[in-house]
Amino acid sequence: MILRSSFTKITQVERVVRHFSSTTRRERERLVILGSGWGGYEVLRKIDKKRWNVTMVSPNNYFNFTPLLAGCATGTLEFRCAIEPVRRFAPRVNAYSAWCDSIDFKNKVLHCMPATPPFPHASPSDTFNAINEDKEAQRPGDGPSFTVRYDKLVIAVGAYSQTFNIPGVKEHAHFLKDVRDARAIRSRIYECFEQANQPVLSDIQRRNLLNFCVVGGGPTGVEFAAELHDLLHAEMARHYPNLARLSKITLYDVAPSILGMFDEGLVKYTENSLKREGISILTSHHVEKVEAGKLFVKEQGEVPFGLLVWSTGLAPNPLINSITEFKKDRSQRSILTDAHLNVLKLDGTPNPDIWAIGDSATIEDAPLPATAQVANQKAKYLGKKLNKIVKDQEHKEPFAFHNQGSLAYIGNWKAIYERPEGKEKGQPFSQEYGRVAWLLWRSAYFTMTLSVRNKILVPFYWFLTWIFGRDITRF
Ligand SMILES: Cc1cc2nc3c(=O)[nH]c(=O)nc-3n(C[C@H](O)[C@H](O)[C@H](O)COP(=O)(O)OP(=O)(O)OC[C@H]3O[C@@H](n4cnc5c(N)ncnc54)[C@H](O)[C@@H]3O)c2cc1C
Missing domain, CATH: 3.50.50.100 (FAD/NAD(P)-binding domain)
Known part of the structure; x- marks a missing residue:
């Protein structure tokens, strides 16, 4: 279980990674979920964790129940009421408090940056592979980044706040x-x-x-x-x-x-x-x-x-900005998907291994509002679909939105x-x-x-x- 053959000295960080790695997990297909918001967290809840080798990458180790945030900001509710921990599902799920900076779709590798403070004993060139046991480093050291491999990927990184570049x-x-x-x-x-x-x-x-x-x-x-x-x-x-x-x-x-x-x-x-x-x-x-x-x-x-x-x-998430391999909506805020939520390649065909949901995704020709309701329903649908895929069963129905109304x-x-x-x-x-x-x-x-x-x-x-x-x- 060597992370980098070129490393003569195994860093403390690598030892931690080694400790978390599991050989049994490798036998199952690797499903990586990006983002622990309304989309990502619901997929995490619904997914069959015994059949999938699930990894969540999100800077937050919690889910935000956004409709209650205004109440929390004014003291009507306590902050704990509006969050759910991602680690509720550990140890069945690998979870990294990290940003996914870029995605190498060809090699199915995610480049991630820890969202935690710098490690006290790591040298700046320590780049390592977090859940794989590959011998070579994935991205030569330009910071304490790491890579995560996937077989299937769910992109649910949401959107940023729009400022219209107004100064200040x-x-x-x-x-x-x-x-x-x-x-x-x-x-x-x-x-x-x-x-x-x-x-x-x-x-x-x-x-x-x-x-x-x-x-x-x-x-x-x-x-x-x-x-x-x-x-x-x-x-x-x-x-x-x-x-x-x-x-x-x-x-x-x-x-x-x-x-x-x-x-x-x-x-x-x-x-x-x-x-x-x-x-x-x-x-x-x-x-x-x-x-x-x-x-x-x-x-x-x-x-x-x-x-x-x-x-x-909403403004586009920088990760979505960095993706050039898939079709996007006119505002460039979200990736276009088909009705099965698979992302659409530039030639309009779906990528069978990648799905996008939530505020960073839009169904081509059938846009829906960027709401928790839509993100949550898409996530439920996708959870069901992935649980069928892992059992080699067919799931042919397209996503259908049931409008519960606005409040x-x-x-x-x-x-x-x-x-x-x-x-x-x-x-x-x-x-x-x-x-x-x-x-x-x-x-x-x-x-x-x-x-x-x-x-x-x-x-x-x-x-x-x-x-x-x-x-x-x-x-
Ligand atoms: C205050 C507030 C109140 C709202 N109230 C309602 C409401 O009452 N009803 C309703 O339907 N909708 C409501 N919404 C909208 C709703 O919250 C969003 O539509 C919903 O959160 C979208 O879900 P999502 O999963 O796409 O994104 P989010 O919930 O925003 O989650 C995105 C996740 O991705 C993570 N992430 C971001 N970048 C990266 C990266 N590079 N790598 C890895 N992870 C990343 C984030 O940390 C986060 O965990 C509200 C929104 C706000 C802000």
Whole structure:
């Protein structure tokens, strides 16, 4: 079991790799899943781990339950409620906390970079093969990278946050894609209040610090603004009464209205409801530049803020950018697949060993929205397919999407719900708003919560928040 014949000295890292390698696993086909999000994690859950030799490569050793992140960022829920560990499936699954940087499709090799801090005793030229026992190194040393071989590959690396190259956004705005972002946002909200509470500040400085700006009027931006409103009007109003009245939430969007994918009536209802709660909605507004604590809006000029949350859609993942062997959609954000989710080569034929799902994939001529619902349904379908493939059984049915509808929390125990297909078929609950929709929202996400632990934790924290309020300590 020699990793590199040229290595006379076996590094400590290699010893660890050797320890994790398993000869029995090599006999089974190697399935590698890239990404532990809605797509990748669901495939991991569904896959027959006894028949496949499964490896997951993802910088996170957890799955983010994204619909609950806005609640976590504002203290409605604890962070643990919105994550599930990948290692739940160890030792049956190899899992590497790493980025896949590039893919050599010809040789079926992934080049990966650890997402952990640099190893204390590794020399910079240590390049090694993580799960194979090949004698030669796969990529000569330009860093502590490693390679992973696959027989079958699932690409589910999602997408990045879109900034439209607006200067200063990456440096000064908060994104909300990961539980770490939620933690940073929560900490910043409480920091703003503590800063504003310092006796040396003028009321103008306090107002500036307590100006919370959200850019992007899609469901994520609206839900965050709504959850923030609940926090400011409940706990902050109680514990910082003089400061809460100086606080303000503004929601910006370049489009003429928010929540573009929802029915016009529901959008009007949401806009009126948010405005009534004191949230300013500035549509048709263009952010041109961001500096520390300052937003430059074409229609308004300079706008000071304490917290800026940026949620203006999706940009391509760099790994997807680096792939030139497959067809992509017009925005280049996602790889095109056929209806069986196999990636399409440039000549339009499917690659039988590679599938792509989630936000980084689109079915050619049948695009679906970039949502958890779509990623999850594709992953379930693919899990089933792979479990048949490993048993040499046929799985001929193409993927079919079943639209369960769209939901958005809009604050103050209200939500909106829409299921266009249901409306067309005259089904009940095709459109709901207010408390009924809020109940649907909570039941939907409670039902979708994956582990038994979180099925207990999520309602428990909702209940705790209802009885005792949100925790507003900052540590
Ligand atoms: C705050 C928020 C709320 C949302 N709410 C809803 C909702 O209520 N309903 C809904 O349907 N959708 C919702 N969405 C959208 C939904 O979360 C996404 O559509 C979904 O996460 C897409 O799944 P995915 O698996 O493609 O990508 P992701 O879930 O983003 O997962 C991508 C994974 O790939 C990993 N990765 C990235 N690059 C690499 C690499 N180079 N190598 C290896 N791994 C990599 C990432 O770390 C991550 O684990 C929400 C999104 C956000 C951000």
